[in-house]
Amino acid sequence: MPTEDPAGKPPARSLRADARRNQETLLAAAARVFVTSGVDAPIRQIAAEAGVGTGTIYRHFPTRADLVTAVYRHQIEACAQAGPSLLAESDSPFEALHRWIDLFVDFLVTKHGLADALQSDSDRFAALHTYFLDRLVPVCGDLLDAAVGAGAIRPGVQPYELMRGVGNLCIGRDSDPRYDPRRLIALLLQGLRPLPQA
Amino acid sequence: MPTEDPAGKPPARSLRADARRNQETLLAAAARVFVTSGVDAPIRQIAAEAGVGTGTIYRHFPTRADLVTAVYRHQIEACAQAGPSLLAESDSPFEALHRWIDLFVDFLVTKHGLADALQSDSDRFAALHTYFLDRLVPVCGDLLDAAVGAGAIRPGVQPYELMRGVGNLCIGRDSDPRYDPRRLIALLLQGLRPLPQA
DNA sequence: TACTATCCGGAACAAGGTTCCGTTTTGTCA
């Protein structure tokens, strides 16, 4: 079955040699360009950096989201897998949740424009939104459940809305000294704790 | 002094008759288009709706932010002025803050794409960001100070970061049943309350 | 080596933002 999963992961071993070579060149070039120009960088710029034509990019990564997820797949995966580990090694489920969210935030804020893209109105990134959520919402759900079970937070918060809220809080110009998303996210997590008196 | 404030408010009574006429036509047309196509609507579409050339739009509103602020000036103003009123009439400063934030959120979520534009990476909307904050941050600051003074929330939160956080939480596709910005904003405000012990 | 399926490059098209300038309108003054 030659159809790939919707997130555009590198197709297996059936490509022609030049195709596979270009695919790797493209991933490396895109990673470099994303650092300097953000995930919104013009296709032509990425093509130039890789030394290929624009058609080649579209053939390998039909949508921009495919390219972005391919570039960051490893980190998304690492984030997903960190959930259970943190739950096991942290002193409390709440701490595990907090540390996991911090991990996610670190990932977002170090990738210029990634948080913006995640919530972008345009359909250009819809698949990116979907991929992130499909992969991370279940992990977040487990952490939330554990924290609720321990009585550390109130029930009723959905993982989807928490993830999306956290992602939203990371949006915007990087490195504005007046705005540190982590501060607000910490406040938001505080807001999840049980109310002092019934 | 004929210089205008940087937010592009309608210049005073010194325009030629046709210019003033066009300016009003444009504001009305833009308001209509924003409702259906969002504040990102193509300039040409607004020009067509108003029955003028694109040059005319740029002459009256050099940047898109100028047009947007001109269209929504009244509502921004109303929001700013609601701050002191709410403080006077609410049962507590915390309630006043909460109600004021709700007002702000209502404004943002009913204007398709406005919250997105506010935090947009591109410079296209930089002046919009500035205008909103210049006008509303002081109001928010007063409400915060009052709530801190009453012991209803912890000190240390800056009005800028709160406004921006709230704005950020409003970003995204409208009317996703899984995501209600108000829920998370309420949680965030809960997170501002003093910690139970210590 | 010859053949074909695959892949490549970049020209070409579409859409939107922005600028520019020849033309039209307005207001004023004789």
Added chain:
DNA sequence: TGACAAAACGGAACCTTGTTCCGGATAGTA
């Protein structure tokens, strides 16, 4: 009222970016 200069208009033209398409190059195979 007629003429004139300043102000404003309209939209063609240009630029950037996304996306498609196809003639030509190339890898794998017989």
